[in-house]
Amino acid sequence: MIMVSACLAGLNTRYDGADCLDSRVAALVSSGEAIAICPEQLGGLATPRSPVELRRKYDQNTKASDVYVIGADGKDYTSALIKGAEETLKLAVKLKIRKAVFKDGSPSCGVKYIWCAGNKISGRGITTELLQKNNIEIITIDSI
Ligand code: SF4
Numbered sequence: 493m494i495m496v497s498a499c500l501a502g503l504n505t506r507y508d509g510a511d512c513l514d515s516r517v518a519a520l521v522s523s524g525e526a527i528a529i530c531p532e533q534l535g536g537l538a539t540p541r542s543p544v545e546l547r548r549k550y551d552q553n554t555k556a557s558d559v560y561v562i563g564a565d566g567k568d569y570t571s572a573l574i575k576g577a578e579e580t581l582k583l584a585v586k587l588k589i590r591k592a593v594f595k596d597g598s599p600s601c602g603v604k605y606i607w608c609a610g611n612k613i614s615g616r617g618i619t620t621e622l623l624q625k626n627n628i629e630i631i632t633i634d635s636i
Contacts, residue, residue, distance in 0.1 A: 495584055495592040496520060497601045498530040500633065505530035509540040512595055514633045526593070529583060531600040531619040535576025537569070544569045546599045546606055546615065559618070561599060573600055577619040584628055591629045593636060594620055603632045 498505040500517040520526035533539060542563035550557045561569040577600065584592070594601035594617070602617035620630050 493587055493589060494520065494526045495580075495587075495589045495628075496526045496528050497593070497595040497598070498528040498533075500593065500595050501526070501528040503528055503530070505533055505539055507532075507539070507541050507543045514636075516636050517593055517633065520593075527583075527587065527589075529580055531576035531580045531617075532573065533576070534579040534583075535572040535574070535600075537572050537576070542567065542569075544573070544599050545608055546618070547608065561618070573618045576600055577622040580619050581622050581626060584623060584626075589628060591631070592623060593633060594630050596632045596634075603630050 496517050499512040500514045501521045502511050502513040502518045504511050521528050542565040544561050544563045546559055547562055548557050548559055561573045563569050594603050596603050597605055597607055598617050599606055600617040600619045603620055605612050606615040624630055
């Protein structure tokens with residue numbers, strides 16, 4: 493069993509209520525080889541919802557930087573995305589998931605890049621980072 497981003501499987505989980513259907517991912521779910529999850533919905537966010545982006549704040553004194561999540565509506569969504577990542581990990585552990593196919597570019601599911609202030613930058617989403625830290629391999633649809 494592998495895990496896939498729900499929007500890739502054709503579920504309307506995106507912030508705008510749309511999907512990002514990839515027929516190969518949908519086929520994996522239909523055949524029972526994959527389970528579809530949306531970390532942002534697992535974090536308690538509604539659909540449709542405000543689009544969100546990862547940002548980094550830098551403390552001049554401690555020289556430490558922290559990631560936070562800001563919505564287009566100006567609200568802070570950091571705790572929702574962290575909760576979504578933790579719930580996703582919980583499910584992955586229960587199902588003994590070792591591999592996931594995630595939607596690139598997302599602040600939760602991004603693998604190689606994310607969007608920041610309208611720009612595509614190298615980086616990974618909060619859920620991807622947590623799963624990788626727990627030795628789960630994350631790939632994009634480019635590697636199916
Ligand atoms: Fe798709 Fe992940 Fe965004 Fe949910 S959080 S809509 S699964 S990219």
